[in-house]
Amino acid sequence: MTMATVTTPVRPSAATAAAIALDQAHVAHNYHPLPVVVEHAEGVWVTDVERRRLLDCLAAYSAVNFGHRHPRLVAAAKAQLDRVTLTSRAFHSAPLAPFCEALADLAGKQMVLPMNTGAEAVESGIKVARRWGEQVKGVEPGRAQIIVAGGNFHGRTTTIVGFSDDPDAREGFGPFTPGFVRVPFGDAQAVEAAITADTVAVLLEPVQGEAGVIIPPEDYLPRLREVTRREGVLLVVDEIQSGLGRTGATFQCDNACVVPDLYLLGKALGGGIVPVSAVVGDRDVLGVLTPGSHGSTFGGNPLAAAVGHEVVRMLQTGAYQAMARERGEQLAAGLHRLLGRGATAVRCIGLWAGIDVEPSVGTARQVCERLLELGVLAKDTHGQTVRLAPPLVISEAEVDHLLGAVETALG
Template sequence: MTAPVRTARGSEELIRAEEPVLAHNYHPLPVVVARAEGAWVEDVEGRRYLDMLAGYSALNFGHRHPALVEAAHRQLDRLTLTSRAFHNDRLAGFAERLAALTGTDMVLPMNTGAEAVESGIKVARKWAYDVKGVPADRATIVVAADNFHGRTTTIVSFSTDETARSGFGPFTPGFRIVPYNDLAALEAAVDETTAAVLIEPIQGEAGVLIPDDGYLAGVRELTRRKGCLFVADEIQSGLGRTGHTLAVEHESVVPDVVLLGKALGGGIVPVSAVVGRRDVLGVLHPGEHGSTFGGNPLAAAVGTAVVELLETGEFQRRAAELGAVLREGLAALVGRGVVGFRARGLWAGVDVDPALGSGREISERLMREGILVKDTHGSTIRLAPPLTVTAEELTGALGTLEKVLTS
């Protein structure tokens, strides 16, 4: 990074300034980021931190990746928005390349991950009525406990997180919740009204929970046999994070519909998409669904640049190779403050001995040592560095974690 450009106000003053004007729906760590490049960020006082969260995987390619910034700048000089009332010259190319990357037929562009999930729900229900023949307003969708698909009213209707749910009812009907990683429970919940099974191939917010080998393949077989859709939420797990383009590829599974977001916007603009089979997404007709900003030229330009990065396979390989470094380093910490961990590619949930502090407290200690992570439930922290991180940076971060846990 170039020399820091410091703001007129310091971190503590800026944090205090937020209190009366920002809704308190977040509890961020007490660091005020002013600049960033690659895997590193800098606060308003010029202190540098290794970003081991990467915007919950929205920054898979690091901060301000040159190819993505160039694509955005180039498009900003030409055209940013038309709405879908008109065609634009960037959207078709983006959709074609994204479909090819994911091995799908059709793309529904949206903005945020939650919008992609809401869109996937609508598509699944419409398919159930138009194709499967489920009676009107009877369609059900089966989901997994401890899921995280967003925080809209419909989505929290099938959450088991009381913090996300409490105080926001009445809730949307039509969902059945079963334990994650339990094929027998899933089979029992699916019936003739089931439009889809909606699951995360890896549950991120729950602590990077990785299902048993064969679970995703079992979901695929069950949904085919029962005549319903398999909708995979790859918003956090997809686009290189786990060592494959999609996490379902670890079991060579092809869902009917895949939900994408976060990294698809390259950390520059919100971009999400529902991708899937033509006979599924083809149930939508003009006026039944839409988005003013979905598929806008700026988003399409950045999204295309993201797809270009992934088409080389470089980032998938980096995640797989550096994932081995991450797993080896975490394994060495088991019994030294770490009581367990789950990792796939450059993504890990690390369970810290509760006697050493909560996940929040561990995150604050790491912050003071120049490492940014985020806690989840209890004493679990998540590690998800940009895929541009180096082996040396990763090893250094693990050394800092050891220092925090053992000092």
């Protein structure tokens, strides 16, 4: 394991401090960023205002799976910028249908509902499930229930935080939307017990990213698929972080040999260039939407469709999924050697890892600050967990560099 060298001063320079002060004065304080100001990025590396090169091991929470400014994605965006960027869905646009056809084919489905952000995809999936419940399953109006998992993170809109159990996300934002039943994550029996005649869907992440890369038992998704199919309930899987190559497969559902009724996608679908999200399913589910029942001015805009289509083309090769598997095995092996040496637990799937930090070492935030000093960008969650999600194009040597920095930061 290659030891990383210190490349970042403990105290921010005048340029960094000035930029942070401006941020704090004029940007709402809904985030607590690390003290670094990024000015340029390419591949797996970013450069800050002090001209320091830093290894990006967060990839914008998996939105930059293909690396910063991937040439194919930048070229697709530039080409579309010279044509048309926005028409609204009041008219057809040339790039939209080919993008939706390709994405549906990638997922083995028939239809795509294009949206913008991940939270918007989740909200859209909820609406689809409820209307399907009334029109197809026959649930009485206003009685539809959706089963969700404890520890979930599906976004921060009012409906979504209403079924979260994270106090930071919930406090002060009520009253909340009814119709959700929360059960423990990873417990298929609890899901089965919670199903009633009014249940229209089970909504979950196949791996809980924000919770700390929590990986359920291997039989969890297959059992849920069997139960939901038997009970006439939709299985709606949020692959916004886990999907599009991150876990070594196109979707984490592929690793479990499960096909849900609806995929919720986002983040990497926009290639780190534009916000793109989607709900992907078959006509017997997505077909419940009719003109006027749902919409988005920017959803499926020509620029987003052009970039998203290029993302799909790249994933169709299987190369990026293979990169995540190979480099993920290297990352997992190196991190597991740190158990008992500052790490109390390691969870790794593909190029995605959660490291629980021994309290005597410090908080996860403090470890991330040390990693910054070592030239690596990572992010903490839930106090004692460091998350790693580098771009899938990271090299073997760069993974070694990351592992050396983590070892030093935990030491």
